[in-house]
Amino acid sequence: MSEETTTVRPFTSAAFDQFIAEHKLMASRCIKCGESYVPPRAICPKCHSEEMEWVETSGKGKLAAFTVIYSGPTFMVEQGFDRKNPYVSGIVELEEGARMSARITGVDPTKPNEIKIDSPMTVDFVEFGEGDEKKTYLAFRMV
Amino acid sequence: MPTSRKLGRGVAMVGAGMSRFGAFAGKNSRDLFVEAFKEIKKSVDKELDPSLIETLYIGNFSSDQFEHQAHIAPLLADAVGLLPRPATRVEDACASGGVALRQGVMAIASGLYDVVLVGGAEKMTALNTAAVTEALATAADVPYEIPAGFTFPGFYAAMASAYMHRYGMKSKHLMNVAIKNHDNAALNPNAQFGMTIQNWMEGRIASAVKKGKPKPTWSTIWDFLHDESGNPTVAWPLRLFDCSPITDGAAAILLVAEERAHEFTDHPIHIIGSGQASDSALHGRPGLTTIPAAKIAASQAYEMAGVTRDDIRIAEVHDCFTIAEVIASEDLGFFAPGEGFKAAEDGMTARNGAKPINTSGGLKAKGHPVGASGVAQAVEVWKQMRGQAEARQVEMDIPLALTHNVGATGSTCVVHVYERRN
Ligand SMILES: [Zn+2]
Numbered sequence: 001m002s003e004e005t006t007t008v009r010p011f012t013s014a015a016f017d018q019f020i021a022e023h024k025l026m027a028s029r030c031i032k033c034g035e036s037y038v039p040p041r042a043i044c045p046k047c048h049s050e051e052m053e054w055v056e057t058s059g060k061g062k063l064a065a066f067t068v069i070y071s072g073p074t075f076m077v078e079q080g081f082d083r084k085n086p087y088v089s090g091i092v093e094l095e096e097g098a099r100m101s102a103r104i105t106g107v108d109p110t111k112p113n114e115i116k117i118d119s120p121m122t123v124d125f126v127e128f129g130e131g132d133e134k135k136t137y138l139a140f141r142m143v
Numbered sequence: 144m145p146t147s148r149k150l151g152r153g154v155a156m157v158g159a160g161m162s163r164f165g166a167f168a169g170k171n172s173r174d175l176f177v178e179a180f181k182e183i184k185k186s187v188d189k190e191l192d193p194s195l196i197e198t199l200y201i202g203n204f205s206s207d208q209f210e211h212q213a214h215i216a217p218l219l220a221d222a223v224g225l226l227p228r229p230a231t232r233v234e235d236a237c238a239s240g241g242v243a244l245r246q247g248v249m250a251i252a253s254g255l256y257d258v259v260l261v262g263g264a265e266k267m268t269a270l271n272t273a274a275v276t277e278a279l280a281t282a283a284d285v286p287y288e289i290p291a292g293f294t295f296p297g298f299y300a301a302m303a304s305a306y307m308h309r310y311g312m313k314s315k316h317l318m319n320v321a322i323k324n325h326d327n328a329a330l331n332p333n334a335q336f337g338m339t340i341q342n343w344m345e346g347r348i349a350s351a352v353k354k355g356k357p358k359p360t361w362s363t364i365w366d367f368l369h370d371e372s373g374n375p376t377v378a379w380p381l382r383l384f385d386c387s388p389i390t391d392g393a394a395a396i397l398l399v400a401e402e403r404a405h406e407f408t409d410h411p412i413h414i415i416g417s418g419q420a421s422d423s424a425l426h427g428r429p430g431l432t433t434i435p436a437a438k439i440a441a442s443q444a445y446e447m448a449g450v451t452r453d454d455i456r457i458a459e460v461h462d463c464f465t466i467a468e469v470i471a472s473e474d475l476g477f478f479a480p481g482e483g484f485k486a487a488e489d490g491m492t493a494r495n496g497a498k499p500i501n502t503s504g505g506l507k508a509k510g511h512p513v514g515a516s517g518v519a520q521a522v523e524v525w526k527q528m529r530g531q532a533e534a535r536q537v538e539m540d541i542p543l544a545l546t547h548n549v550g551a552t553g554s555t556c557v558v559h560v561y562e563r564r565n
Binding site: 013016017039064065066067068069070071072073074076077081083086087089090091099100101102103112117118137138 | 272273276277280284286287288289290291292293294296297298300301302303304305308375376377378379380381424425426427428431
């Protein structure tokens with residue numbers, strides 16, 4: 001992927017997902033005021049500029065909130081999660097300041113008291129399915 | 144952006160009614176709305192001539208998903224004999240009812256209409272729990288929040304984790320909210336769970352004995368609430384009794400121009416403050432221990448009403464989860480940040496406390512038919528302010544009350560302030 005094709009992608013959820021599939025957590029950055037956004041935005045809410053660019057985040061952050069889910073949506077059940085095998089979802093605050101919802105990996109879901117808010121996290125990508133069915137999910141791993 | 148707003152003219156509530164809340168096989172949202180409409184007619188002191196009603200606003204989150212029936216507002220108007228009056232469905236997730244109420248207030252304040260029926264209806268139990276969970280999840284920011292595996296209990300559980308980390312609350316503190324709201328619902332004949340948690344536990348024990356199963360060893364409700372078999376974890380730290388149920392139900396209120404209230408009753412309840420605000424997905428906010436849209440909506444409503452938080456005697460707040468009631472009690476200014484869970488533990492929000500919250504049983508125990516919940520909050524306020532809440536009537540006089548209705552994780556919040564003048 002050349003730098004040029006990367007930067008001309010629209011600021012849409014489909015484009016964000018395409019980056020996730022390439023194992024890149026991208027932000028949209030306002031060219032005018034420099035503020036960056038995850039999830040991406042096409043219009044800067046701070047200065048209302050429409051001139052944005054894609055930038056890759058550091059992928060580093062800290063855990064802001066989390067939960068251990070025992071009863072998940074169908075697509076998580078299809079991935080093998082249920083009451084006996086719960087999973088962790090959370091919100092991570094990136095070094096750049098933006099916050100994002102993600103799966104949380106590298107923790108023991110059966111010991112929530114040992115999962116500490118403010119712990120350092122690094123971006124991770126969880127894949128499920130094969131071939132055309134493959135889907136990549138944004139995750140953060142506890143460091 | 145100017146925040147100080149006034150109503151163009153006064154608005155009064157002159158009738159209020161609701162269906163029973165629960166799981167009703169064979170009844171759709173239309174049938175439930177008909178029940179609420181019959182109740183509203185009974186509630187109007189000087190008899191209601193339905194032909195005076197000029198328009199309808201209907202709060203409904205997702206009849207499309209729950210009943211495979213969109214465009215329900217004209218159907219509900221037809222069902223209660225009000226064609227060809229304009230009927231408008233209002234959708235802001237779980238705040239649909241409160242926002243429909245605000246639309247009704249604005250319709251009268253603008254001078255366009257004098258008599259407005261505000262309704263809310265939701266039929267949820269035709270789908271199984273997994274399908275309802277997924278339907279509710281569409282109120283989230285679907286492309287960015289759902290791939291993380293979040294569910295609605297999960298979002299509020301995440302808020303609870305942040306709150307516990309910041310303020311030292313334990314999950315047991317949240318149980319005080321559930322116990323209180325079940326105590327209130329036990330006195331509400333329209334509640335889905337008209338029983339205390341003690342009643343519930345005893346029922347579980349009796350049923351186990353009857354079926355010849357091992358008798359549970361719970362001796363107090365605290366044993367029951369801390370036991371995975373009595374109170375399973377749904378999304379840590381939230382357990383089953385931290386969550387509002389899946390409910391069928393409808394509610395309706397009748398609003399009129401203040402100068403015409405005397406045609407309907409000598410004891411109207413005036414709506415003197417209204418506020419509403421929007422916000423991003425949960426991850427887009429700077430803090431997770433508060434709902435900023437609720438603070439903004441409340442300050443707008445207080446300012447319009449010319450009252451302060453201390454003037455409010457009782458409040459019906461959006462307790463879709465126990466943590467949501469704790470956060471609401473702080474966002475509305477009743478308690479300082481980090482103090483809401485202690486106030487619940489100290490009984491300050493109980494029916495006989497200094498600031499009774501959710502005397503109806505709240506969403507938690509009265510039930511949460513999402514589009515109807517915001518309207519049903521106004522029904523409870525109507526009854527309490529007029530001394531008609533029967534066994535659950537609070538003792539103190541209630542000249543001012545408040546309702547607080549939240550959509551999703553707080554992407555919408557709408558607050559109203561009510562006044563009784565005689
Ligand atoms: Zn900008």
